[in-house]
Amino acid sequence: MRLVSQVIITTQIDNTILELEKLRSDESIIEIISPSIAEKIASGQEGEPIAYKVHRMPTEKETFSVGDAKLVIEKAYMASEEITIIILAAKTFSPLVQNKLLKVIEEPPKNKEFILLTESKSTVLDTIKSRLPISILSEVKEEKELGLDLKYLSLESVYKFTQTHKRTDAKAMKLLIEEISKEAIRSEGYDLDEKTLTLFSNTFIALDVGSPPQFVLNTLLLKLLARKKR
Numbered sequence: 001m002r003l004v005s006q007v008i009i010t011t012q013i014d015n016t017i018l019e020l021e022k023l024r025s026d027e028s029i030i031e032i033i034s035p036s037i038a039e040k041i042a043s044g045q046e047g048e049p050i051a052y053k054v055h056r057m058p059t060e061k062e063t064f065s066v067g068d069a070k071l072v073i074e075k076a077y078m079a080s081e082e083i084t085i086i087i088l089a090a091k092t093f094s095p096l097v098q099n100k101l102l103k104v105i106e107e108p109p110k111n112k113e114f115i116l117l118t119e120s121k122s123t124v125l126d127t128i129k130s131r132l133p134i135s136i137l138s139e140v141k142e143e144k145e146l147g148l149d150l151k152y153l154s155l156e157s158v159y160k161f162t163q164t165h166k167r168t169d170a171k172a173m174k175l176l177i178e179e180i181s182k183e184a185i186r187s188e189g190y191d192l193d194e195k196t197l198t199l200f201s202n203t204f205i206a207l208d209v210g211s212p213p214q215f216v217l218n219t220l221l222l223k224l225l226a227r228k229k230r
Helices: 013-022 035-044 066-076 095-106 155-164 170-187 194-208 213-226
Strands: 006-009 028-033 054-058 084-089 112-118 134-136
Touching: 013 028, 013 035, 013 084, 013 112, 028 035, 028 066, 035 054, 066 084, 066 095, 095 112, 095 194, 155 213, 170 194, 170 213, 194 213
Parallel strands: 006 112, 006 134, 028 054, 028 084, 084 112
Antiparallel strands: none
16 A cells, blocks of 8 residues: 555455554645544554544544535645645545545645545446546455346346345445445446436445345335336
């Protein structure tokens, strides 16, 4: 890893941030991260003080808001002669937040670098991907047999698939939904516009706030079915 602008896909966001901090020499680091990630980092440091020139700022909620995006932009435009690494970390970033950050990422102010950490590549907008290199860390799990042929998705197959996952918990459901998003992209059988990306982002958010996993899966597949190319 390097302290340069990029998107890092990892299931171990907290550990990755700590590794990035270790790479710091003369740079200043600003971390704007979700509360649960901040808590994991603090527990991983076992009471050690935050490193010099590392400023950690947890967001109010788990998902980045427009207000958080404005804070990022504000920090980016603070004049500084030293290089400042702005680290943004959350399980997912909504398309609205990514679009708010697009301009400052596309034309970063002097001496500013942006590192985005998130769990799923599929929720990162193409406009962000085209401007920042993507690094996928090795601990991301290998793809497994999905058990659902998205090329031939139908009401019948949606019903059967959701029935097989009646007892799947939220954590496992997130992994399953990520595999569904990858397979949908590979199949080239769906209109994968920004609305579709929003659909996947909202699915992760729904699971985070406690929505029943089977209901979330069923809703996702029905909406995906509506976007199937005819």
